Amino acid sequence: MFDKSQYELIDFGQGRRLDRFGSYVLDRPCQVAKGLPRGNDAAWTDADAVYTGANSGEGNWRSSAGLPLSWTIAHNGSTFELKLTDFGHVGLFPEHAVNWDWITHQVRSAGQTLKVLNLFAYTGGATIAAVAGGAEVVHVDAAQNAVLWARRNTQASDMANAPIRWITEDVRKFVQREIRRGNKYHGVVLDPPSYGHGPKGEVWKLDEHLPSLLEMCAELTVADRRFVLLSCHTTGIEPADLERMLRDSMGGLRNGVMESGGLALQTIDGRQMPAGIATRWAVNR
Incomplete structure (x- = not known):
């Protein structure tokens, strides 16, 4: 936090x-x-x-x-x-800090250099967390301004020369190409929006496209999967729904620890404000 x-x-x-x-x-x-x-x-x-x-x-x-x-x-x-954006955001969602810390721990305790795929990567919080643990990261987002913002964050964090590959592309198209190339990853991070567009007008709808995307991510990590983190802010989806989708797409994920629940922020006086949901899995060590 x-x-x-x-x-x-x-x-x-x-x-x-x-x-x-x-x-x-x-x-x-x-x-x-x-x-x-x-x-x-x-x-x-x-x-x-x-x-x-x-x-x-x-x-x-x-x-x-x-x-x-x-x-x-x-x-x-x-x-x-x-900075203040036209959408009422500032470039950072503080509820994700608990997951960034988890990512850093997973990477740092792996005992080897992990290759991590960060999808819908926004301004790079998860990318920076993975690099801080010692990972090589592929950062993918459809919005060029978000990728440029993420690059400024890595520079400000003294990570300008970190092993990060920056990709501005539709997430599904990129993952499909990675499969054709035979590339493999140890970890995947996804924070998909409910709805969006790729740089060439590609349509993303979470309820339609997330299951197949997870199946492709399963293929990319099948050789030596170490962790998966999936979060979202979509109304009507519960943590159990995310966990079920993740298990169904990745063969049950039985050889590790799965955690699912709500993300929240706490006020000064202790009130809890819901701020999305997440499910995460890490291999048994």
Whole structure:
């Protein structure tokens, strides 16, 4: 998890969330906070930026004069660039930090250099975590701006020369080509969106395409699979659903430890805000 000096969920409720990233407090829409009461009304007056409108690229930020165009926060020796985006995000989802720490542990304790495939890799949190453990990483995302952002994060984290292969491409097309090439991986990380498009207009729908993608990932890792991490924020999918899909696609995954559950962030006063789900598997050592 993030150190409290770097990130903190201050409050949530009435369809919004109040987060502090480093020195700056942001007030944003939050689907899971709809219909819930706020815990600390007074705290909301301290926001440095407020996102209004639909959380789909159609809204806008209203920020104070003191908020920079970009700033950074740190986690376990790595540095992440943050900035306000048109979608109401900042380039980092703090609930994933617990999984980044898990990835670093899996790689570091493997006893050999692992090759890791990071799909829907966004701004590179999982990529940096794998590299920190000593892995070679292939980072794949359909959005060029996200890949460039991830590269800046590795540079800020003193990983500019790390063994990372950067790919801007439709995830399914890339995985299919890797299979044809006979390439193999020890670990796979996936954080797929509910819906999206590839750089050439390829359509991604999680409910339609995730099972077949997992089957292809199983083929890429069948020779020496060490870990798999699958997370998502799709409404209506439960941790048990993710676990079932993962087991069905990868032959049951019986020779390891599977963990599934909800991701969450905790406020200063101890309230839990749901923030997606994840299932992860690691081979018995």
